[in-house]
Amino acid sequence: MKQLFALANAYIGSRDWKVLALVKFCLASLGLLLGLNVPARHRKTMFWGALAVFLSTWFPLMADFGSFSRKYWLAHRKDR
Numbered sequence: 444m445k446q447l448f449a450l451a452n453a454y455i456g457s458r459d460w461k462v463l464a465l466v467k468f469c470l471a472s473l474g475l476l477l478g479l480n481v482p483a484r485h486r487k488t489m490f491w492g493a494l495a496v497f498l499s500t501w502f503p504l505m506a507d508f509g510s511f512s513r514k515y516w517l518a519h520r521k522d523r
Contacts, residue, residue: 450512450516453515454508454511454512454515457511458507462507465503465504466500466504468496468500469496469497469500469501469504471496472493472494472496472497473493473497475489475493476493476494476497479493
């Protein structure tokens with residue numbers, strides 16, 4: 444777990460506020476998807492809107508994080 448927290452801290456420290464804003468939008472839309480409690484007549488509209496925000500933020504974030512974590516692990520691996 445300590446290694447994962449170190450990775451997360453290094454990732455956040457190397458990014459600017461715009462990436463953190465994307466993380467917040469991503470998590471907010473995920474919260475809407477999970478806790479969707481609106482009248483039935485608006486549920487589909489809310490679902491598709493939240494899903495669009497989630498997917499449009501999640502994919503770029505995960506691509507960026509995947510690239511960063513690969514470089515991080517290669518730089519911090521312990522040679523056996």
